[in-house]
Amino acid sequence: MAIRQIVQIGEPVLRKKAKKVEKIDEKIIQLLEDMTDTMYEADGVGLAAPQVGILKRVVVIDIGEGLIEFINPEIVETSGEYIDDEGCLSVVGESGAVKRPYYVKVRAFDRNGQLFEIEGEELLARAFCHEIDHLEGVLFVDKIEK
Numbered sequence: 359m360a361i362r363q364i365v366q367i368g369e370p371v372l373r374k375k376a377k378k379v380e381k382i383d384e385k386i387i388q389l390l391e392d393m394t395d396t397m398y399e400a401d402g403v404g405l406a407a408p409q410v411g412i413l414k415r416v417v418v419i420d421i422g423e424g425l426i427e428f429i430n431p432e433i434v435e436t437s438g439e440y441i442d443d444e445g446c447l448s449v450v451g452e453s454g455a456v457k458r459p460y461y462v463k464v465r466a467f468d469r470n471g472q473l474f475e476i477e478g479e480e481l482l483a484r485a486f487c488h489e490i491d492h493l494e495g496v497l498f499v500d501k502i503e504k
């Protein structure tokens with residue numbers, strides 16, 4: 359386990375599309391564990407692998423209700439919308455109002471290679487969208503309401 363450095367806005371890696379994980383090996387498990395340590399250390403509610411400089415579709419989230427690990431996550435359902443302030447560990451000191459769905463369902467693999475689905479509302483739905491955006495090279499600052 360180790361704390362990794364969080365990449366800041368301006369670094370090209372944050373703007374690239376992350377690659378699908380083809381095999382869940384020891385390196386991926388290590389990455390998940392390091393990302394979790396890094397997220398907690400930074401007091402964040404989510405972290406995507408590109409934020410530690412790794413272009414893989416791996417995400418960790420904990421909004422205070424327990425750790426969620428995503429490998430190759432996909433949003434399969436959304437509904438409603440709401441606007442709230444958002445920030446990012448890669449955009450230190452900035453926040454802004456972003457419109458996100460109120461409800462989001464995600465399908466992903468867990469660390470054992472099992473496909474699962476999870477639903478979230480409000481902050482959890484927002485975290486799902488924010489972190490999955492990172493896998494596409496999208497940052498919340500692109501979506502701030504004018």
Ligand code: ZN
Pocket residue numbers: 445446447448488489492
């Ligand atoms: Zn972020």
